[in-house]
Amino acid sequence: MPEGHSVHRIARQFARNFVGRPVAVSSPQGRFADGAAALDGREMTGARAVGKQMFLEFAGQAWLRVHLGLYGAWDFAGEILVDPTIASANGRMGQTNQRGTDAERILDDAGENSLASIGAPRKARGHVRMSEQTRGIADAGEAEWPPPVVGQVRARLLTDLTCADLRGPTACVVATPDEVREVTDRLGPDPLVGDPAENEERFVAAVRRRGVAIGQLLMDQAVVSGIGNVYRAEMLFRARLDPHTPGKRIPEELVRELWRDWTRLLAIGVETGQMMTMDGLSDAEWRAAMASRDDRHWVYHRAGLPCRVCGTEIVLEEMQARKLYWCPTCQR
Structure with a gap:
């Protein structure tokens, strides 16, 4: 199950790529069809995380609440504007920042570039998965746009440049401000x-x-x-x-x-x-x-x-x- 750091990183990715833009929302799988219709075409105005819960705010006081649970994951594709405040690609976090300014490439045993994963400040035509088993950016060249739907996609969020596909979440619901407040009030600090x-x-x-x-x-x-x-x-x-x-x-x-x-x-x-x-x-x-x-x-x-x-x-x-x-x- 994704822990708190993953969900905060995902929220920051949405803030970087989606906030301030109108978003086409659909449910290729069909299980979120009504919710998708309620959000489709609205501008995303905010993105935040509290613990393992993520809240995407849309114009008109509507929110999308997502809890990835054990199996959920977001896949981003297209033009990915990576937040330079996360995964600094060269920092030695928790100790001293004594590494150079050029990103090192260290692939772990899952094939992930730990230092550049969702983080080196760059704009890329590519694909990235954000879940507990986060994958690094993979350039996709002149890939088909929008990308084809692969597997059971509960919700697809799409701007003119970036696509985010949600698979396997425990919760994916449209919520009112009061409902968001009720959820966050039940959460610890x-x-x-x-x-x-x-x-x-x-x-x-x-x-x-x-x-x-x-x-x-x-x-x-x-x-x-x-x-x-x-x-x-x-x-x-x-x-x-x-x-x-x-x-x-x-x-x-x-x-x-x-x-x-x-x-x-x-x-x-x-x-x-x-x-x-x-x-x-x-x-x-x-x-x-x-x-x-x-x-x-x-x-x-x-x-x-x-x-x-x-x-x-x-x-x-x-x-x-x-x-x-x-x-x-x-x-x-």
């Missing part, structure tokens, strides 16, 4: 939305009044927005915190540090497009991590492997039907 100090206080209060395991609370979108399986496991390891510890038993300062760490990691994820959760890496280690997803994390997806810190075998268990990775020595 997002470090990129609203007042930072107020967000921190909301998170601290929500965690410390509950007797629920912190491993469950971090996945509760009413407690904090945007955290999924990867960030949950990594944040708890970075805090050396047992996932089963009840929220109300965690010292306040440690809860605050959890929030501040989420703020840091989310910023790294939005800018680089990668859930890079390891720090203190050498140049060679950093390049290896960018080239291999398995080298970007302390514990996630490392069941049965030795802990990178103490050597203890990383444990895999289920918590509320989701996989949880943790070190039983470091996190005691």
